[in-house]
Amino acid sequence: MLGKCSILLLFFLVFGSCKKEILKTVSLEEDVAFLASDSLKGRETGTPEELIAADYIRTRMENIGLQPKGNAGTYFQTFTFKPKTDPHSEVQFVNGDSTITGTNVIGYIDNKADKTVIIGAHYDHLGMGGEGSLYAEGEAIHNGADDNASGVGILLRLAQKLRDTLTGSNYTFIAFSGEEMGLLGSNYFSKNPTIDFTKANYMINMDMVGRLRENKTLSISGTGTAPVWGQVLNATNPGFKLVLNASGVGPSDHTSFYLQNIPALHFFTGQHKDYHKPSDDSEKLNYEGMEMIGDYILEIIAELDDASKLSFRTTKNESEDVPRFKVALGVMPDYLFDGKGMRIDGVTEGRPAAKAGLLKGDVVIQLGDSTVVDMMSYMRALSAFEEGDTTQVRVNRNGEQKKATITF
Template identity: 45%
Template structure:
């Protein structure tokens, strides 16, 4: 067919425009997709021997924190508070369970950045970056492992890397989102959710309409069946369908209703903020020196990061996300005791009892009338001074037994009969 010069010029212009549109569409798609190479780079560095296991308060923790700050600065994000991305906090731990008098002060560093979209709602996306170091705090599951580097590639360099990648994706997204995003990298998680508690204390003051928190802890070992646990779906009635709607193709989701579990989302749930917790499952390397970067499923982690990106966008578009208290407790490790009291202990050092940070509905403590904020001092005749003696007392209780449990409430001693 013969083409006139005028028609040819129009067709060429349209073709060029088409190429231009296609180019920008591809560029946008690249920005909005998680980059596997970025995840690999972050995890490989964080789980390298150079960082010595990223123990809270260590030189390795400082190196990691500086790395995160540099990444956030490159993305043009702003600090959560002050002029630096670092949020300092302090706590104490007892490193000898047989010595009630000696505790060790710890100085930790959260690293927190904000993408301010001038929105009237805020979503927190977080992960803990600390791990066990050389097992100085005795949290390893491998006997006689003192002095061995616990690199923590899955726990939790995997979640940390995903948060860094999500910060890149959102900050470079050409479409402005309907929410502000706080990207929070916590330390002190392995000692009792210390860093996330610090942020949770102020998040509603700094950002009053904080509508949600997403926690990524151990998302680096997606198996061949593509099993992914998503916890917290009971913390708002909108979540079960939303989580399923955005499910990656071929994934098998195990949905857990509980807003409480052994990770940082718990700190926000206890402040009445709906949460989601993503977790690819425990494994034989959990809390051992063998949790290394060569065992990470990087392609699986990339899909999970994209999934969270979709979820966070969808949550930002919701008109309302009602908060609901949940009843079921999740755990990523095998229970060590025959019974559970159904509380979240405060791991901070104390000599006159153990603080109770949360009480789970329809569990022994709640059924007996024990409340959040109480200080536990005795289980039966067994004295509780802090978390170590609490665990010791609890290990002596059998299922079905009833024991008087003593707490202090507003300075007044109260005794409750608890059926375990």
């Protein structure tokens, strides 16, 4: 982790007169440490600190040698919106009073090709907390090292590597604003593209890619958005334990491109106890794992470099099948678990699961009368209960079955 003095030095180098020569050697760790530093106060959309982060990314893109591809010859694409009061309504991009302005940062490599690859990651986070935060002890800086300085770090690394290598495609690199408020930056870009969208071949999204586990489990969503994805992902896999999800719709920026009929993949290393909390700090990231993910994405791009434009395919929207429920166990599911049941990746103190003695690592295999075989069956089982209900839960703990009483 960079110390405070090192972060200030890096900031000086970014905006100082000698920045061009120095920034070409900025490491993945340094990019993340700057973006996730306390000085940026969580990079909330529309804040002065988010603009500092945007200008840092702009400077990095400029020094890498990317062309500006925002508005009016700049690297920036701004969008102004009115915050939603109804969580189910669609955001309105407007000008006027009580609005917030977000800033996408866009760089481009023009290889004069007839197809363009879009590579994206959001750089905004939760600021001092508020809506979306899982921290219950008041305001605090949410640095968002994994969410999503990690994705931006790999994006910049890919830009550096693609600048003078694979020439079968053009490349658009986008650091999105407004993701935490509802995929706003990617939504706006996909409807107001600054590139020729008829050339858009596919989109690669990286959101929370900084916590690769020891068993190298990597989740990739959107694998059903083009017929070729399964073959390509397996052929280029350097040793990840892949968890593949076909749906092109999910809670990250790839969704905005899928909805414009562009094949899209989303890379994700899983949730953790620091998710949406002030403790998501840069020293906790697996940088070797991030390098491995970046190299994997590079191999995927290389595999498709000489191929014709991908065919788009619609997928089932799995979020439409998610049952509504009024209660919660108070656990964080392990979304990368591919065994039978729902593995608990974290337990919140004072909630039903903790009171019943459930532990991290327990695999829920039965809730009430319902057998739990995966996340969907777990949510269906949970939807049958209301606050005040009491039921039995059965878990597999290190190969031994345990039973406990849950009161919601």
